[in-house]
Amino acid sequence: MTRAHPNAEIAIAPVQGWIQSVLAPIGPDLRGNSADATPEPADAGWMATLCLLVAVALLLVVAGHGAGRRGDAIAPLLFWSGAVLMVVPTSLRIAWPDVARSERLFLLLLLVEALFYFKTVYSPTGFAHHDEFLHWASAEDLATGHRLFLRNPLLPIAASYPALEIVTTAIANLTGLPLFAAATLLLAVLKGTLIAALFLFYESISGSARIAAIACLTYMGCSTFVMFESAFSYESLGFVLCMLILAVEAASKDLVGRPRLCALGLVALLLAGLAVTHHLTAAFAAVYLGMLAALEALRRDASLRLEARIAMGATAALAIMLPVLWVMASGNSFTGYVGPVVETGFRTLLGKVFGTGIPPSEHLGAPTQPIGMRLTTLLAILLLALGLATGFFRSLATTAPRALHQGWRPIQGILKRRWRDSRIVLLTLLACGFPISVAFRLTVNGWEIGNRMGTFVFIGVGLVVAVGIVHFWQDRMPRGWRRIAPSAALAVIVMGGVTASSLEPIRGPYKVAADAQSIEQMGIETSLWTKQWLGPGNRFTADRINRLLLAGYGRQDVRTKINEGVYAARAFRHESLGSDDFYALSKSKLDFLMVDLRLTTASPILGFYFEPWEPQQGVRLSAAELLKFNTVKGITRTYDNGYLIIYNVRGLHGEP
Amino acid sequence: MASPDKRDLLGACMWAGATVAAVAVSDSTLLRAVLGLPMALLISGHVVLRAIGVRTTSLSEHLAYSIGASLAVTIVGGFVLNAISALAPLGWAFWYLAVAIAARLLPARGNDVSPARAWLGPLRIQPWQAAAVALAMLVATGAYALAIHDQAADRQFRYTEFWMLPPAKGDPGQLVVGVHSAEAQAGTYDLEITLDGKPFAVFRSLTIAPGDTWVRKVSVPILATQQQAEARLYRPADNKLYRRVSALVPEAEAR
Known part of the structure; x- marks a missing residue:
């Protein structure tokens, strides 16, 4: 046989070579050795040294907060040197190629508990973050009322998901500890359990402790990991239950007969717990397990037993049915709660992409961080993108049939629905959500969606990046830069998780409408005054921060609305009380209004004083607007400390 | 089995x-x-x-x-x-x-x-390693104690609380007036109470140290009509009206 076009082939050859060299980094070839050759025991010397380093790092972090409180210029240096010392050496050791499994797991636990400590010392004796106050109020209600499903006007849907409050009050009741201490202990245990569950999950599906440890480190780069998932909030418990479900399900994949049934029993118990813990996480578990069952049904593999398919189908059915049944039984408005946030976020993102109309609040701009924090986050995102690019096809290739291991044949096999583990296929596809979550985070209105998405998307990102590192960056025998660079990149990714977790992580002076940065001693003592002198349970409204303090420390019945459909912001805006607002106030059941004159000193850091949807977002409040109640007949001024004033509006309803 | x-x-x-x-x-x-x-x-x-x-x-x-x-x-x-x-x-x-x-x-x-x-497998721990872990726990605990101390010492705002509570249902003729100091140093105040704009009671030269609370119950007459009580806190040092609070005194209940 003769060749027809030898010249054409000669011309194409360099192009093919160039394409191959470009595709090689992202291609599906598995070069690395993911097997854990390092035997036990762990190196106790490293573990002890890193314990000491982390403790010194935490001391520096605390010193940074202290300096920040005093306004010392050295605060950022102390704080960030502590953060780097806490994260970098431990991350490097965890990601190092020759480390025993138990040492990796110990160091992961050390790092995750250090990050929790890092979050807690921001406010070591009380809650500081917005959502924490909402759940604290519910937990206090449960502890004092001894009943579930009590109304929470600040977060109405929380009454239908009382699991966090149940567990916290159970600990407080058994031990006699205050709620804050009980909650902190619970959260510390939850963080350790979360990282253990993540590790076991990744280890089950990848068969490698090294990949599992690197995937866990990558997960710590998620913007929600350090703060949001460590907060006293129902997601923190829900996500731990969710990861345990995924871990138990993955570990039971090779079980048959009674052991499989027993594992299903545990999954069912955890799913039932999750259904009453957190709506979004329960929805994610339902989607994950539903899609897993669907992928198993799609998969062309005669080796898959009918029993395994039935077990996966039953797990998916439970995961879908239990949350739906709970929503129906409790009558909560999950779609009404989540729907508007999702709708506005998507409308904003599509508006930005296609240049169509975007909500006015988008023009306010997001609050800014120091440049160093932004650069670290950006570098971490770039490294994650690099890890995803080099790990995506390799991750799929790890589950392709063993016979297909040359070139792109593993991917062709996957496209022909031939794979060994549907979990890996699903997680690899889930990782594709990462760029979408980043795009959402670039918008003001879609930030919330992008942030929440990250929690779930990073489960996939962790696996893909870990496979990319082990099978491409570290290669078979990691030496030289291949030993150091991937570990250093992982340390940057974890640091990115720290820098993306908070606007201003160093404790500093009071700032206007900035959530945790607005909570200080005077506001707390004023709320405590209301409990002591007015008694608990009075109907109050105020700005966003003082509402939290009044609900938490003051134990007041705090309202976001004056009347149905009339939000508090309306009463506080305008220099005179219009007849509509006067009518709304007089028809309301409110007892007191609290005004905070500090709000007039600066524009709100988060863009709003009262609600994210207030009509005059970004417009600075004036003292005349807040003090107009001085001259309204029927309103009296009960309390004044020069900054905070409490007005009694009972006179408008004919009461003293 | x-x-x-x-x-x-x-x-x-x-x-x-x-x-x-x-x-x-x-x-x-x-x-x-x-x-x-x-x-x-x-x-x-x-x-x-x-x-x-x-x-x-x-x-x-x-x-x-x-x-x-x-x-x-x-x-x-x-x-x-x-x-x-x-x-x-x-x-x-x-x-x-x-x-x-x-x-x-x-x-x-x-x-x-x-x-x-x-x-952890068969882990062998040397004495220095155990000592390092113990020291680490000590440092972390000490750091937390330092964080608590820093928080307790952090008082960004100095202020004086002033309040007036309307008569309670079981105690119809009594107003409660209170002052609490969260200032850096002791202060001296004059306190005046008016009823429907007319002088009713005066307390001169109240010296209140940081952390102290001054509270008085003030008896007021119950009339056929509702009255407005107002309390004013002055700082004699600079002749300045410092704080102002008020309360409604309800009318006598019809028999």
């Missing part, structure tokens, strides 16, 4: 019994925490794993699953105790005792923790 060992379940029952006793008779937070925390977060889940018969292959896996099952058992307990109006300390203690006894009474399905992959 040999019957699986149930000594751990017996131990769990005894632990739960001790927790019930501690909750019933002791106010010691330390004792109750030592008994209650493992019960709520670990032991109850372990007994459930044993009752269900879940296989685990390492200690880390068993601990993680036990904590997860404990959380689920506690959540279920919350609903059960709510249904029987027993969401109280003793209710919780008895719930965990009931779970432990139920697991003990169920037929055992084996303890499948494999010693081969125990968590």
